[in-house]
Amino acid sequence: xxxxxxxxxxxxxxxxxxxxxxxxxxxxxxxxxxxxxxxxxxxxxxxxxxxxxxxxxxxxxxxxxxxxxxxxxxxxxxxxxxxxxxxxxxxxxxxxxxxxxxxxxxxxxxxxxxxxxxxxxxxxxxxxxxxxxxxxxxxxxxxxxxxxxxxxxxxxxxxxxxxxxxxxxxxxxxxxxxxxxxxxxxxxxxxxxxxxxxxxx
Numbered sequence: 001x002x003x004x005x006x007x008x009x010x011x012x013x014x015x016x017x018x019x020x021x022x023x024x025x026x027x028x029x030x031x032x033x034x035x036x037x038x039x040x041x042x043x044x045x046x047x048x049x050x051x052x053x054x055x056x057x058x059x060x061x062x063x064x065x066x067x068x069x070x071x072x073x074x075x076x077x078x079x080x081x082x083x084x085x086x087x088x089x090x091x092x093x094x095x096x097x098x099x100x101x102x103x104x105x106x107x108x109x110x111x112x113x114x115x116x117x118x119x120x121x122x123x124x125x126x127x128x129x130x131x132x133x134x135x136x137x138x139x140x141x142x143x144x145x146x147x148x149x150x151x152x153x154x155x156x157x158x159x160x161x162x163x164x165x166x167x168x169x170x171x172x173x174x175x176x177x178x179x180x181x182x183x184x185x186x187x188x189x190x191x192x193x194x195x196x197x198x199x200x201x
Contacts, residue, residue, distance in 0.1 A: 099187050102146045106185060106193060109137055113183075141185075149184035151177045151195040160184060162194040169200035176200050 062070075112134040116127070149160045154177050156163060161177060161184070169178040177197045184195030 095188060098144055099192055102141055102144050102187055103192055105137065105141055109134070109141070110182065112137065145188040147186050149186060149195045151180045151184065151197050153177060156199045160191060160194055161197045163197055163199045165198050166201050167198050172200040174200055
């Protein structure tokens, strides 16, 4: 009788109702308590996981340390990008300001060359003084990043040379620069004034 009281069948073992209950009972003779299943109610995983296995296969979210580390790396990347942009903008501003100064100096250099080419043999001391000043001017331009474009005897290149006329030449082959009418210059590798030239037929 004591066994019947412990049975989930309500003490009516042997009756048809008891047999039906026994067949429906999932845990042998014990009650269909909430804790006799797979433990889904207690599982913190998502609904579609299989909690009956020894180890839960659900993916765990990132730890607070991982979240903080990812945030730090993202901020560092943004800072590096900002630093590169700032340096590039600063360099471009400096280059533009430098270009204006050098471009203005080109006219001065042209005048010096014309004066030296006009002939100053009558006053040799004056000529040497002019050459020294012109050399100083060239040094200043070179330090600023200016460089003379090679032209005479070179193949004509529209990227660096501005052809104003063609001429027959016995000294230079066809397509070569046969004379330079005005020197051209680059500033930090970029053309600020092409060479004005004659090209051999």
